[in-house]
Amino acid sequence: MSERKKVSLPALFKKMDDGEPITWLTCYDYPTAYFQEQAGIDMILVGDSLGMTMLGYDSTLPVTMSDMIRHTQAVRRGAPNAFLIGDMPYMSYQPSNETAVLNAGRFMAEAACDAIKLEGGAEMAPRVKAISNAGIPAFGHLGLTPQSASALGGFRLQGKGAQQAKKIVDDAKALEKAGAVGILLELVPDRLCKLITERSEGTIIMSLGSGPDAHGQLLIYHDLFGLYPKFTPRMAKVYGNAGEVILNGLKQYVAEVRDLSFPEKSNYFGMKDEEYEQLEAMIFKEEE
């Protein structure tokens, strides 16, 4: 198990102030969390993207708080020292400040999170304020916000035009004023991300597919390793094709069981002759 110090909010702010890029990945299960912890990742997001990457839904909308809590608990067990952020699922915060605070509190109390993330701009500033006032660090999420994919016209670049870009700039300020400790910019043009980062007054700005000029980078874990069979978005860099390795291994397993080359001697255990003879004698006696 890793012996590194727990990543705290002040440590993240220091990285931002020192110009040291912050590393962030999504994660949904214990073994992956273990590896991410060993790799020294700063922040982990248990994203509601697990609806697509882990549960096979076509969107994030069916994901529930129970789904999120269960996966977040597993991730915390694998990564005790990373800064852990729970992603508020659809309708866990939109209805009211009270719903938002109660569900954010569940992430902290039941899954040992360090912060939560929610989607939306100025209209969600009251939620961010209420959660922050309850002593829970909140991250905002602007640009492509998957819970609103239908309203946004699909999974596409946001803030291409000046009007829409200005709204994202204003939204970022509204979230900052409401007390957001960080804001994720997903799939906005690089110059818009740079502008928002330069105008930030102490809020950590993170980029997902929004270029290099934020305080750090986020990627979806499954995209790094070819583990999402439906597609790999352009914003992702593939660091290894684990999906291919797994598929080849599975095909080989199926073939080896069928042609009897698995299991090999090293994959199972024998029994001493005398014990086996005694066993046979006992059975024989019973059957007499």
Ligand code: KIV
């Ligand atoms: O659910 C998630 O993983 C996210 C990312 C797309 C940022 O919110």
